[in-house]
Amino acid sequence: MDDVKKLAEELGVSIEGEVKPQVKSLPPLPNVDKWGTVVTRFAPNPDFPIHLGNARAAIISHIYAVMYKGKFILRFEDTDPRIKKPMPEAYDIIREDLKWLGISWDEEYIQSLRMEIYYDYLKKLIKNGYAYVDLCRPEVFRELRNQGKACPHRNEDPSIHLERLDRIFSGEYREGEAVVRIKTDLNHPDPSVRDWVMFRIIDSAKNPHPITMDKYILWPTYNFAAALDDHLMGVTHIFRGREHAVNTVKQMYIYHYFGWRYPEVVNLGRVGLEKTILSKSWIKSQLKTNPGKFMGIDDIRFGTIAALRRRGISAEAIRQIILELGVKGVDALISWENIASINRKILDPISKRVFIVLNPIKVRISNLQTPITIKIPYHPTANLGYREIKLNRPEVFISSSDAEVFKNVGFIRLMEFTNIKLIGHRDSEIVAENIGGDVEYAKKLGAPIVQWVPADNITKVRIIKAEKLRLLKLRSVGEESIKHLSIGEVVQMVRIGFGRIDDISRNIVTIIYTHD
């Protein structure tokens, strides 16, 4: 042994398997010195729980805040009670998901609770002639805007607009009848930038907001609320999806009018997860039209954080994957192979090993004294304790695929127990003889080492597995100790793969298949 070590040293090879940190670090942030303290934020829309793509912005923003000893803010952007109506439970689910991901925040804001602030600044903009209340019909405005022409209301005196604003507040206009626009460049190459909408009327009696109910009818758009808040909250670095690129251009106008400095922006590419559904709106519509076909918002075929957690993917694995993607603006499709490999390495040292047999075939063993109790450690090296497997009668189950091998080889080792020799088989039953001996003997015989379960002392196990977009349910049997695991625990089903205990009832344990 020492010779090996010495040789390794001479060759400059490490045989200690020292833990390479391998923690990929993020590149430095631009212009940190010009801002002083780094302030980042994660600003989800609570219309649905967050998914892996959202988590990317959250994790990166949080890590940078920590890296620069700055501040991290959580801000719920819930200013559309009509089209993206907030889901009341989502606020808490998102908070929980973030905590689970290891993200903590220094400040939290909910935009629907900041309406008065938005109105204040809106009035300032109107007063100074930077914004106006537009009474044109949408089609009319669009027509003019596409030609680079001003709508007739644009050049009216600020006092008129202030007055109209009051009338909006008093409910004189209905949805679609008035809108507040910011004055930008009517010849901007991107028509959507031209005098974009800062506020619109939403009939909150018809579409009450879960937090403020029908208190407000004039709602800021994303671009107004986010732009204002980023400044008011002192955000210095913004990480958001590429789809927001134009929004930066739009929001600059507000900053320009107020004389503020726009934060540094990093546009991130979209994240996809192989064979998984990420789109919030898609998931939402599926759950609405086919509720019976799914396991809920955390159905393991979805890419929500809740789903990944339920499947047995660790928060650490998600963080590593996200870190590996870096801060590029290119889209990335994460493969399950990669995620599984990372997750495996995290779970392998800490998860219990248990015996589960798929498609059980009974093996009757002669020359075996029963009852007998076999004590097996839960983990080969980590100290996770032992479980006992009781055999009252000399009969065990092995999987049908192992049974086939047994028939060919003639010998097999029941893992951690004993070696047996094939005597014969009929129908769905194998007859064998206990020949005893240790692992070395099994190796000498060329006997495969397989997991097994006592035939008269089993726990029924249902394994749920995501196969692309289908859900497979595998029926199997496992050792009795499985019943005593805790829900949420991730175990390694020996020679099958990792699985998370999803449910334990008197007669069946449900395990969600994580990955190989």
Next chain:
RNA sequence: GCCGCGGUAGUAUAGCCCGGUCAAGUAUGCGGGCCUUUCGAGCCCGUGACCCGGGUUCAAAUCCCGGCCGCGGCACCA
């Protein structure tokens, strides 16, 4: 159509700003070996990539131009 972003091995990523040290690093996958009472983990070795075409330069993955391909935006959504 218009505006914008990007294209490094099967997949993901480093390098590109500040050309040479890049005959391109890492992870995963794949092939082989070792270890191991798992088809898991670990350890060795190997495999495999700069979208295409021009230009600048002594020198280009890196800079410039053109093309192709992919993606995003063009909402009274975020």
